[in-house]
Amino acid sequence: MDSNKQMAQLLFGNITKAPEDYEMMYPKRNLEEGAVVTRFAPSPTGFLHFGGLFAAFVEKTAAISTNGVFYLRIEDTDKKREVENGVSLIVKGLNDFGIEIDEGMLSETEEKGEYGPYMQSRRTEIYQSFVKSLVEKGLAYPCFMSEEELAQIREKQENMKLLPGVYGEFAKYRNISVEEAEKRIENGDEYVVRLKSPGSEDKRIKFKDVIKGEIEMPENIMDVVLLKKDGTPTYHFAHVVDDHLMRTTHVIRGDEWISSVPIHLQLFYLCGLKPPKYAHISPIMKEENGGKRKLSKRKDPEAAVSYYSSVGYPKGAIWEYLMTLANSNYEDWRLANNDADIADFKFTFSKMSKAGALFDIVKLADVSKNYISKLSAEEVYDLVADWSQENNDKLYKLLVDDEEYAKSIFAIERGNAKPRKDIASWSNVENYVSYFYSELWDGKRDFADNLSKADMIEIIEKYKEIYDENDSAENWFPQVRDMAVDLGYAKAPKEYKKNPDDFKGHVGDVAGVIRVAVTGRRNTPDLYEILQVLGKDEVMKRFDESIEILRA
Numbered sequence: 001m002d003s004n005k006q007m008a009q010l011l012f013g014n015i016t017k018a019p020e021d022y023e024m025m026y027p028k029r030n031l032e033e034g035a036v037v038t039r040f041a042p043s044p045t046g047f048l049h050f051g052g053l054f055a056a057f058v059e060k061t062a063a064i065s066t067n068g069v070f071y072l073r074i075e076d077t078d079k080k081r082e083v084e085n086g087v088s089l090i091v092k093g094l095n096d097f098g099i100e101i102d103e104g105m106l107s108e109t110e111e112k113g114e115y116g117p118y119m120q121s122r123r124t125e126i127y128q129s130f131v132k133s134l135v136e137k138g139l140a141y142p143c144f145m146s147e148e149e150l151a152q153i154r155e156k157q158e159n160m161k162l163l164p165g166v167y168g169e170f171a172k173y174r175n176i177s178v179e180e181a182e183k184r185i186e187n188g189d190e191y192v193v194r195l196k197s198p199g200s201e202d203k204r205i206k207f208k209d210v211i212k213g214e215i216e217m218p219e220n221i222m223d224v225v226l227l228k229k230d231g232t233p234t235y236h237f238a239h240v241v242d243d244h245l246m247r248t249t250h251v252i253r254g255d256e257w258i259s260s261v262p263i264h265l266q267l268f269y270l271c272g273l274k275p276p277k278y279a280h281i282s283p284i285m286k287e288e289n290g291g292k293r294k295l296s297k298r299k300d301p302e303a304a305v306s307y308y309s310s311v312g313y314p315k316g317a318i319w320e321y322l323m324t325l326a327n328s329n330y331e332d333w334r335l336a337n338n339d340a341d342i343a344d345f346k347f348t349f350s351k352m353s354k355a356g357a358l359f360d361i362v363k364l365a366d367v368s369k370n371y372i373s374k375l376s377a378e379e380v381y382d383l384v385a386d387w388s389q390e391n392n393d394k395l396y397k398l399l400v401d402d403e404e405y406a407k408s409i410f411a412i413e414r415g416n417a418k419p420r421k422d423i424a425s426w427s428n429v430e431n432y433v434s435y436f437y438s439e440l441w442d443g444k445r446d447f448a449d450n451l452s453k454a455d456m457i458e459i460i461e462k463y464k465e466i467y468d469e470n471d472s473a474e475n476w477f478p479q480v481r482d483m484a485v486d487l488g489y490a491k492a493p494k495e496y497k498k499n500p501d502d503f504k505g506h507v508g509d510v511a512g513v514i515r516v517a518v519t520g521r522r523n524t525p526d527l528y529e530i531l532q533v534l535g536k537d538e539v540m541k542r543f544d545e546s547i548e549i550l551r552a
Contacts (some may be wrong), residue, residue, distance in 0.1 A: 004138045006178045010185070011142060011193065012132040015125060019133050019271070022126055026115050026245040037249045039092070039104070041075050041239070044086030048093035048305045050295055050359070051254065052282050057322045058281065059252045060099050061347045072104030073242060074119045077232045086121075093305045098315040115246040120238050127233040130241050130271060131193055131226050139198075139270050140226055141168075142181050142191040143173045152189070165222045167196065174223065191226040197266065205262055210250065210279040210349040212258075220262040236260060240267045248276045255280035279349055282356030284325070295359050302361055312387045312426025314375075316342075317368035323347075324367065325357035339374070369421035377411035380423075387426040395430050397439050407535070409436050412529040420525050434518045436533065445520045445549055448512060451505060453550045459513045460550075462487060462542050463517035469536040476528045477511075484510040517546035 029037060040047070040056040063070035072094070074087055083089075087108045095099070103113025111118045134140035145153075149172070157164045174196060184191070199221040206216045226237040233241070243251055258280050268275040285292045286300065308318060319342055323330045328351050337344065364463045372380065381399065390395035399406045413420045422432055434440035447456060462483055471479065481491050484507040490496035496506035515527050518539060524530060531539055 002551050003178050003541055004397045005136050005179060007141070008132045008135040010178060010182055011135060011253050012128055015128050015132050017125070017129050019130050022129065022245055026247070029069065029118075031069070032067055033247070034066055036062045036066045037069045037071075037245065037247055038063055038100075038252050039071045039073050039243070039248055041073040041253075042090055043078060044074055044076050044082050044090065046083040046086040046089040047297065048090055049297060050303050050305060051281075053097060053099070053305045053318075054252065054284055054322055054325060054357075055252060055281055056099050057097075057319070058279075058326055058352070059250075061323070061326065061348070062250060062252065063102070063325075064343065065347045069102045071113060071115070071245070071246065072101040072118065072401075074105050075235065075238065076119055076121045077228075077235075079121075084185045091187050096309045096315065097305065097318045100163065100357075103518075107415075120242070123230070123238075124231060124233075125240070127227065127238060127241055128243070131233075131237070134195070134226070134270065135193070137270075139196050140193055141174060141176060141196055142185075143171075143194045143223070144176075144181075144184050144189050145172055149511045161423060163221075166195065167221045167223055171223045190229045192225045192229055194223040195267070195270070196225055197221055197223050198270075199262075199266060205265060207261060207265060207278065210277050211352045212255070212280055212354050215258065217259075220266045222263065224263055237267060238538070240271060240273070243276055244268070244271075244273045244475070250277045250279055252279040252281065264269065279352075282353060284359045285356045286359050292356075292358070302359070310391060310427075312384075312391065312429075313364070313368050314372065314383055314426070317364075317371035320371050321367045322421060324363075325359075327351040328353065331433055365424040369424045372423045373414075373419040375414075377407045377414055380410040380414075381407045384429050386427050391427070392430060394439065395433075398439060405436075406433075408533045409433050412533065413525045422525065435521065435524075441520065443520065443545065445516050445546055447516050447550070448509070448522065451509060451513065455504060456513045456517075457547055457550050458487060458548055459510050460517050463514055464540065464543050467531075467536070467539065469532070469539075473528050480509045480511055482516070492498045518542050 022039050029035075031037070038059040040052075040059055042052060060070045062068070072091070074090075076082060087105050091101075091106060103111075103115065104118040106109050117123055131140055143166070145166070150166075153166070153170050154164055156162075157170070171194070173194075181191075195221055196438060199219040201218070201221055203219040204216055205219050206214060209215050224236055225234050227233055239251070242248075265275055284295045286295050295303050301307050320334070323342060323345065327345075327347055330345060330351075330441065333345050334340075375383070381403065385396065388399060423429060430440060451459075463480070466479060466483060485491050487510070488504045489510055490499075490503040490506040493506045493508055496503050511527065512522060515524060516522060518527070519530060520535065534542075
């Protein structure tokens with residue numbers, strides 16, 4: 001037995017499977033040509049960042065658009081960063097925004113799919129099998145350097161202005177003998193397993209990033225750690241093994257990983273594996289003080305996806321907004337295909353921003369208003385009820401106590417050619433519906449000051465006399481206009497503008513008094529529909545209350 005195989009047996013005597021065995025266990029996927037297989041692979045820290053949601057959205061969209069597979073892999077080899085129920089929180093964060101996985105982790109203990117385990121801590125033997133193979137080929141070795149020795153190397157490299165790291169002359173145990181390794185292990189010395197990099201300082205690599213295009217970088221010369229002291233893999237090595245065996249076609253991740261690509265490509269080649277395509281996403285940016293900065297967990301509440309759930313942005317609106325960030329041509333497509341399903345849009349990597357998409361909370365609100373305006377009253381009711389059950393007990397009780405009444409409120413000016421866009425998120429709904437419920441409305445009236453109180457009382461009293469809840473929508477306004485003329489108001493704003501001295505005001509002023517008397521507000525959806533929803537008894541009660549307020 002040659003020395004490399006002896007070393008492999010010394011380090012991994014308990015590992016009986018070879019990489020070839022895992023190749024058979026995880027065969028190539030039976031998918032159509034061009035199908036994208038991609039993954040979301042977070043650590044179970046519990047915090048799902050908006051940038052992470054965006055990456056998962058791009059990954060899911062790429063898979064959907066090619067009839068591919070999107071899976072969730074949990075990279076939990078760094079136990080210090082874990083939080084309780086971290087996996088469940090990530091899964092919930094994705095599900096809240098309609099990003100459903102095809103395979104992968106469903107909770108801390110459950111998973112689905114044929115290419116698992118989907119949690120790295122349960123795949124240790126697989127990684128060790130591949131590292132054993134590298135040791136057998138003379139491409140990896142045990143390194144017994146202590147933290148003190150590593151610190152000394154770093155200091156020396158700094159003083160000599162050399163590239164920091166373990167490589168070349170600084171790789172002290174690169175050529176360690178089996179005998180010395182065995183002696184140290186028997187002595188209880190701790191070690192990591194490092195790559196014996198064949199890289200050269202004067203060589204460069206080129207690769208094509210599917211978002212950023214051709215990239216050229218120095219070849220990796222570092223003897224990077226493959227397995228840590230506890231036998232678990234580093235991110236560098238684990239992702240190579242996992243993405244190969246899970247048959248990932250596209251690794252879509254943040255562009256902070258570009259600097260690691262030379263290491264990753266080298267590992268793929270040395271393991272004899274075909275690398276996936278890489279797509280590096282630029283960070284989500286935010287404008288501040290005339291400049292731009294990354295969206296920050298520390299500074300920005302909207303950096304956490306839990307923010308969008310608590311505020312109540314519907315997931316369909318989030319998808320619309322995320323697609324505007326993902327593909328620069330989406331907004332033009334949406335304008336031309338106003339009522340089309342978002343799934344009809346052809347997502348492409350080539351239309352992704354190389355510099356980083358700009359986050360805009362105002363634009364998100366506009367997108368959400370537009371999305372909500374197209375929903376039916378039933379859809380709005382169901383979504384608001386679901387949200388308020390968790391976030392607004394008072395509103396939830398009012399909605400479920402009289403479902404039909406609530407739906408009639410949401411039906412106002414909905415379904416027509418130009419629906420109103422008053423609601424940007426479900427947290428807006430309490431204020432939007434407040435004057436329909438005595439439990440929510442404070443009863444205050446915001447009457448305009450261009451008419452006297454006597455004139456406003458006269459308008460309300462006159463309208464009380466002629467109000468007929470059975471009037472049609474077509475007859476309602478002409479009746480108000482006729483009443484306005486009888487009371488000395490112009491029948492149209494234009495007529496009043498021409499001869500303001502001839503009139504008390506115009507019909508809009510009259511309708512405005514009625515509106516405030518009933519709702520307390522100067523600006524509301526269609527007044528006729530509001531009157532119909534409230535019903536005659538409530539409308540008359542509110543007219544009487546308004547007269548009392550004006551007389552006080």
